[in-house]
Amino acid sequence: MIKISAPGSMLMFGEHSVLRGGHAIVLAINKRIHISLEPRADRLININSSLGKIETSIENIVIQPPFQYVLQALKNSPPPSGLNIEIVSEMSSTMGLGTSAAVIVALIAGLISLANDDMNQLFSKSLQAVKHIQGIGSGADVMASIKGGAGLFQNGQYQSLTLPIELFASYFGKKTPTAEVVQHVAKRFNNYPELLHNLDKANNAITNEAVKSLSNPQRLGELFNISSGLMGAFGLHTKEIEDFLWKLREQSYGVKLSGSGLGDCAIGVVKDSFYPKGSFPITISPQGLKIEK
Numbered sequence: 001m002i003k004i005s006a007p008g009s010m011l012m013f014g015e016h017s018v019l020r021g022g023h024a025i026v027l028a029i030n031k032r033i034h035i036s037l038e039p040r041a042d043r044l045i046n047i048n049s050s051l052g053k054i055e056t057s058i059e060n061i062v063i064q065p066p067f068q069y070v071l072q073a074l075k076n077s078p079p080p081s082g083l084n085i086e087i088v089s090e091m092s093s094t095m096g097l098g099t100s101a102a103v104i105v106a107l108i109a110g111l112i113s114l115a116n117d118d119m120n121q122l123f124s125k126s127l128q129a130v131k132h133i134q135g136i137g138s139g140a141d142v143m144a145s146i147k148g149g150a151g152l153f154q155n156g157q158y159q160s161l162t163l164p165i166e167l168f169a170s171y172f173g174k175k176t177p178t179a180e181v182v183q184h185v186a187k188r189f190n191n192y193p194e195l196l197h198n199l200d201k202a203n204n205a206i207t208n209e210a211v212k213s214l215s216n217p218q219r220l221g222e223l224f225n226i227s228s229g230l231m232g233a234f235g236l237h238t239k240e241i242e243d244f245l246w247k248l249r250e251q252s253y254g255v256k257l258s259g260s261g262l263g264d265c266a267i268g269v270v271k272d273s274f275y276p277k278g279s280f281p282i283t284i285s286p287q288g289l290k291i292e293k
Helices: 068-076 099-114 119-134 140-147 178-188 193-211 217-234 239-249
Strands: 002-013 024-039 044-049 052-057 083-089 150-154 157-161 167-171 254-258 265-269 280-282 290-292
Touching (some): 002 099, 002 193, 024 099, 024 140, 024 193, 068 099, 083 099, 099 119, 119 140, 119 178, 140 150, 217 239, 217 254, 217 265, 239 254, 239 265
Parallel strands (some): 044 083
Antiparallel strands (some): 002 024, 002 290, 024 083, 024 150, 044 052, 150 157, 167 265, 167 280
């Protein structure tokens, strides 16, 4: 039996622009997805998690919710024999905490290990599985789940960063699927490609400024607020989201949505050790992927 775990993640800066080659700051959170793989003597695959149970065979994998990410990973990297797969998550899949990337990273790492294959393929194989389901993906969340900690991400490269300040998260109450949000942004700017390009440049400038401000809570909070305005320009806010963010902003140094937008969690900078009502601390996971044989 092989046991694998990978942390969830949150984006701090660079949402959407990272899909077009921009920088993003991403962090691994101290909530993990745990997977155990037990080889079988036959060709059957049994999957068991809090989302339910499913049985299939290696030759007959049909991609279907709620196991679409798991099944896609298995289809892309079929195991040498049948498997019993147990999945335990420390976080909800509806909050935008990078659970899809974490489960793909953990499962594909386990499959690579079973096949005694090259673990250097983990990032590319995991990103490929994400793109098969979502149609698009930057790989920032995938890299955070692999590497852990906080980092500056661009085009598959990850530069580790030190983040000494206190952060909080607060769930808006719903999540819009990433693929739908990406399509929403693309449609919004279909007739304004130059405007989208300039918004991406502004997003990149904010992200690079944030890299220099990670130890300054007040300044980082101001950059969160500026970034939040830019996310509104991308079309990622509703009136309800604006009201939600403003309530948190009044109790913190700054706040913005984390992730694709139109839902998910807000991420903010704690002010005077006070956590806004309904929020929870973000603890960074220094370790990414873990494999036990």
